[in-house]
Amino acid sequence: MDEALRAVADPTRRAILVLVRDEEVSAGDIARGFPGISRPAVSQHLRILVTAGLLDVRRAGNRRFYRMRRQGLAEAATFFESMWSAPLNRLKQVAEEEESAEGSP
Amino acid sequence: MDEALRAVADPTRRAILVLVRDEEVSAGDIARGFPGISRPAVSQHLRILVTAGLLDVRRAGNRRFYRMRRQGLAEAATFFESMWSAPLNRLKQVAEEEESAEGSP
DNA sequence: GTAGTATGTAAGTTGTTGCTTAAATACTTA
C-alpha cells in the first residue's frame, strides 16, 4: 500500500492511470499522450506503477499493453477507508469481485 | 488534491493522521509518539499536513492542538473515486453478460 | 540474415525531500 500511495502521489503517473483506466493502451500510445517528457521517462513511470501493483501488463509481440489494475488501487484506498470509512468502503469489495470475475472465464 | 496525495504518501505523516483522527492532540504529544525522529521533524510534517488541508490547528496558550480534517481527506480521495466511478456501470454490464453466458461455455 | 519498429535499461544530472542541530518565537508562571 505504501508503494501504491507513493506512486499515485505523482501527477504524471495519475494521468497515466486515467489513460489506461478502461482499456489497454500500448507503451507508445501512452508516451504519445505526454509530449512534454521523453519515452524513457514514461517507461520508468510505467515500471513504478506496475511494481506498485497499479498496472497490469500484457506483452503482445513487439508491444506491451498496460491497463489499470483496480485491485491495486483499492488496496491503496485502504488507507482512506480506515481514516474515513463512509464514501470509500465499497471500493475493495468491488475490486475483488472484478478481479475474480476477470480471472475465471 | 495534489498536495494532499503527496502529503499522504509519507508513512510518518499517515501515522500522524491516524493519531489525530478522532481527537485533538498537541504537537508535543504527537512528537512523543515518534521517538525515532526529532521534534522539529514532526513539526515540519505537521506544517505539510496543514498546508495540504489535512489537519486543523487550534492554538491554546502555549500549545497547538492538531486534529484531522476530514474534508481535506475526502478531497484527496476524490482521485480514487474518479478512477472508480465510471467503470462501475461497465462492471455491472460485464457481470450480467457473464451471468447469462455462464450457461453456455 | 539485415533493417526497422517498439520498448526497456544504464548512467548521469538536477531538484526535492526528510532529516539533523542550532536559534528564534510565543506563551506561562514565579
Add this chain to the structure above:
DNA sequence: TAAGTATTTAAGCAACAACTTACATACTAC
C-alpha cells in the same frame, strides 16, 4: 521582570526522485 515550557523556523546535508541522452533488447518484416 526573568526563567521555563511548547513549538516553530533556519540552515545545511544526505538520500531520493524525475528527468535526460545514449545504448541494449526483442520482436517484425523484408
